[in-house]
Amino acid sequence: MAYSDEIIMTAAKWAEEEIQQKLDADVLYFDSTIDFSIITYFRDTIEQIGAHHERRSAIAIVLTSPGGYPVAVEKLVEIVRHHYKSVYFIVPVIAMSAGTIFCMSGDKIYMDYTSSLGPIDPQVPDRENRTLIPALGHIDKIDEIVEKSRNGTITPVEYEWFLRQDFGIIQNYRQAYNLSVALIEKWLVQFKFKDWDSHRTTNPGARVTDDEKRARAKDIARLLSDNAHWHSHGRMIGLQTLRDVCRLEIDDFGLDPDLRNSIRRYSDTLTDVKSRRGFRALIFSSLIRE
Secondary structure, three states: OOHHHHHHHHHHHHHHHHHHHHHOOEEEEEEOOEOHHHHHHHHHHHHHHHHHOOOOOEEEEEEEEOOEOHHHHHHHHHHHHHHOOEEEEEOOOEEOOHHHHHHOOOOEEEEOOOOEEOOOOOEEEOOOOOOEEEHHHHHHHHHHHHHHHHHOOOOHHHHHHHHOOOHHHHHHHHHHHHHHHHHHHHHHHHHHOOOOOEOOOOOOOOEOOHHHHHHHHHHHHHHHOOHHHHOOOOOOEEHHHHHHOOOOOOEEHHHOHHHHHHHHHHHHHHHHHHHHHOOOOEEEOOOOOO
8 A cells, every 4th residue: 555545544543533533433445336246245244343342232333325235235134233232323424225225224324414315216137137227217107108098098009019118128117116115114114213102293292103103104205205296316305305294213423523624535535546446335333454
C-alpha cells in the first residue's frame, strides 16, 4: 500500500472509531449492489471482525447501494443477525430499492437531510439475463394491458407486445415483489418496532398491540412499493418524507455535529477509495487486522 493510501485509510480508521464510540457499535462500511456475489464477501468480513476483535452487541452498517435482489438481502440479514443482537443502518447519501429493504431490517436507521432511500421495486434479470430491470414497472405494464383488453381499448402494438411476454418470468417478477413486501413487514415488526410499546401521537400513552405493529408495517411496505405514489423507480425519498408520509421513525445524525462529521469523513473517504481503485464493491472495517 502506498504511503498516501496509508494516510487515507488511517483517516478512515479514526472516523470509524469516532462512530463506534458515539453509537457503542462495531462499524462496517458497505458500498455495493446487493447481489449473490456479495454474500460471501459480506460473510467473511463479518466473521473476521469477530476473529480479531471482541464484538459489541450492536453493529452500525454505513450503507450505500443502488439496489439489487431481495433474496440476497434476506441472506445478508440472516448473516449479520447471527452475530449481532442489534443492527443499525447509517445512510450517508443513498440506499435504493434492495438497499431500502436492507435498512428495514435494522433496529435503527440513521439519516440526515441529504440522505435518501428509494421505492421498493426489486431488480430482476431481463429475458436475456443480461441486465437488471425493475420488476414492478414490468408488472404494471402487463396489468395495464390486461385492463385495456377488458375495456376493449388495447392497441395492436400493445397486443403484439403482450403475446411476446414470457409469463413464467412475469410470475417470477410478482414473486420478487411479494417477497420484498413480506420481508419488510416481517423485519419492521421483529426489529424496528420491538420497543414500540405505547402510542405517541394518536391516543398518546395507549399500549401498542401486535396487530397494530403488523398493520403499520404493512402500510409502510405497501406505500414504499407503490409506483403510482412515487412515479419513478429512481425517486429519492428523504428523511422528512419518510417520517411524515411513511410514518417511519428515522434518527437524524445531523443533530449531532460530531457524529455527522465523522460519518461524512468516513463515507466520503472510502467512497473515494472505491472510485479511484475501480472496485465494483467495497466492504470495510478497521476492526479487521490483516
